[in-house]
Amino acid sequence: MPEAAWHGGRSTFGRRAKAGPAHPPPGRAVLGKTRPRAAALGELAQRTAALFGRVERPARYLDSEWGARRREDVSYRVCLVYPDTYELGMANQALAILYDLLNSIGGVAAERCFVPARDMAALLRAEGVPLATLESVTPLRECRMIGITLPYELTYTNVLETLDLAQVPLHSSEREEDDPLVLGGGPSAYNPEPLAPFLDAVLLGEGEEAAGEIVAAHRASLEAGEDRATLLRRLADVPGVYVPSLYEPDSAGRPRPLAGAPARVLKRVVTDLEAHRSPTCPVVPYMDVVHDRATVEVTRGCTRGCRFCQAGMVYRPVRERGADAVVRDALATLECTGYDEVSLTSLSTADHSQLEDVLRRLARRLEGTGISVSLPSLRVDAFSVDMARLVSAGRRSGLTFAPEAGTQRLRDVVNKNVTDDDLLGTVRRAFSSGWRRVKLYFMLGLPTETDDDIRGIGELVARVMADARAAVPPNERGAVRVGVSVSTFVPKAHTPFQWEPQLTLEEVRRRQAVLRETMPRKGVDLSWHDPEASFLEGVLARGDRRLAEAVEAAWRAGAVFDAWTEEFDLGRWLVAFESAGVDPGAIASGKREPGAPLPWEHLSSGVSTAYLRLERKRALAAEVTPDCSFGECTGCAVCEELGVDVVLGGERRGT
């Protein structure tokens, strides 16, 4: 039994029974992996299984889903972690892609792990059972690499929870030679500074090509018997890889490269999506997970150019999969998984140049099978409603649209190229086609927002309601519902609004009251995204390395699953910020001049800072910028910088 050191009710397990100093002297000989593997494995699997009867939803921890790959005779085992529960993590497509890809490399096994819910975590700690992969029940600490997705800021404490349950030292600096390499990647990798001390390396951008290169570099390093420091330097040479320990923040919090590290890390991107087939035999969960269906990614990237949208900036340029490949992969995935639904995913599926063709072909092939096709995101236009009709004849679940702002002026500021007439026309078409509910997304606190803009949201919803009711037969008017979901704008790194202040909590509350003034009640379901959670998201999104101490303190105080309303507690975080000596309000809501130092300046999405500044200027002048996938290049520089191009299957049409 390893010694357990308790910190505020939480255990940090020793890597091995450490009686001596916590940090062994450098140069100490380190034991290799000498455990009698097969025997130890069976035992751990049994110890884990013995806990299943004592936890809620044990299907989260089972290991024998259809499509799960278990390989014994490998020299290199990677554990892919999604830092939330199984039911959220299994919806993540990046995980499925990397799982497929890494498992196809000779001698490499990729397995999965998700964050155990509190009941399971408590049992693992009480019984001293280390967190293990699902497939072969290998302790994470015995894997060569732990690859953690960083999907959004509110999962940061889950990253620490995972490492702790895995009995892997939290800090990169404390890890020893035979500890796994801890690699982060995903959307939050574009400003990983608040997690910098906990990650050995970070991949910026798409993993299809880079993941294999990283594994190859690691294996070569193991082969050569290199020590950890040498390995990290070697990894820093892989394009797209950022090694935080090779950078030291200056007084402004801006990381500066130490000798040999690149001054700037540029994201990875695949030039041709079709060169990488969508995974057609992904793991099929038993439990009811989020997005429990087959998926085919039809497009990567979106250049509509919404100025608040980080995904729209960092996933550029647009690359479509052609209709033939989409239809082929959709059918193959259905056949291999047995799902009764396939979703055509992307940031903006209705923009795909051959969507109609794809939908017609799929409808023909799936006729009489009870299998349906779904579209995750819709534009505010007639074409989108027609496409929705094509896939869900008879399905009368609601349609979702995102006008984001209540007035034309503010929509121009954020470059949401949608007019009131577009929205109203779309709504009329949806309701006269049989839908009885729509959901509308808005944001509060967008740059330059005034109280008139806020009141505009209520007025727009009232018009939507009136038009929707007018479009349905009188006896069905009672069934008309409009869902209105309002979140707080969070300025994100690498967007034109990265310099803008976020609303303070008091101001959010005041503006919520203004919104209520004009918001109709009858038939409207108004919901708010928790502004306190958005505040924390904003702090972590633009914080620098000094925040790491606060993240750790919050986790030690019990913060985990911060994205879950019932688990989130801002108070715990405020104490943590104070103990770390940082002012969260200044980070989220302080004023930054364009040109002021930013903690993510050394990381590039390929979009030039000049372009972001220009977009900000246009925003403040309420000037719109068109979508380059429908017309001319607008000069964001990503194509030239990365040697890629917009890839379309045909000509894009529509608004």
Next chain:
Amino acid sequence: MAPDEFRLRARYRKGGRLRFLSHLEVARALERAARRGGMPYAVTKGYTPRMKVAFGPALPVGTAGEREYLDLWLREYVPAPAALRRLAGATPEDLAPTEARYTRAAEPSLASALTIARYEAVVDGVVAEELEAALGELTASGELAVEHKGKTKVFDLARSLPEEVRVKADGGRSVVTLTTRMGPEGSLRPEVLLSAAFDVAGIRDAPVSVTRTDVLMEEEGGWARPL
């Protein structure tokens, strides 16, 4: 039911780690297996067509099953052995179908026809004689009141337990075999009976692992398996 549909009945198991699946999860996994296996399944009419499939009485999370059943309606006739092969080839081993044959279209549903369940419960660390005595005392009392979600349900034990409960010692464990009658008024779960017996005997709750070994139909002159 459309006249040109074929009602295939299959027996499957729920074992190993998959005993921790819920009834819904098992049903979904087997439906997916039917699609993966390329079964020519029939679909329901209406707005949201679904596979026509029906299952026997639900098994709770944690309970294994040795003889569980499902009915799957097919659009096309596939010889039963071939249908079984296709289905089994697309199902995880711990849920594997092991038997299949066609059944009359007019038969009542599995859920309503299967009213008798046989169980084997393995209890760790309890003396078999003590447990047997406690169960005897309990059944002799004739009734068992069970609290569930703030409501009290009273089971008539003579009706709910149509056969004698037996206890066998097996090393340090006790193996309890019992038969229960299920019905619309409720079904007595073995764990519930055992926990009441623990109370009677003054035994602390002990780990129990339950397997449903058989589910049967009540017919004139006895009980029968649906396959």
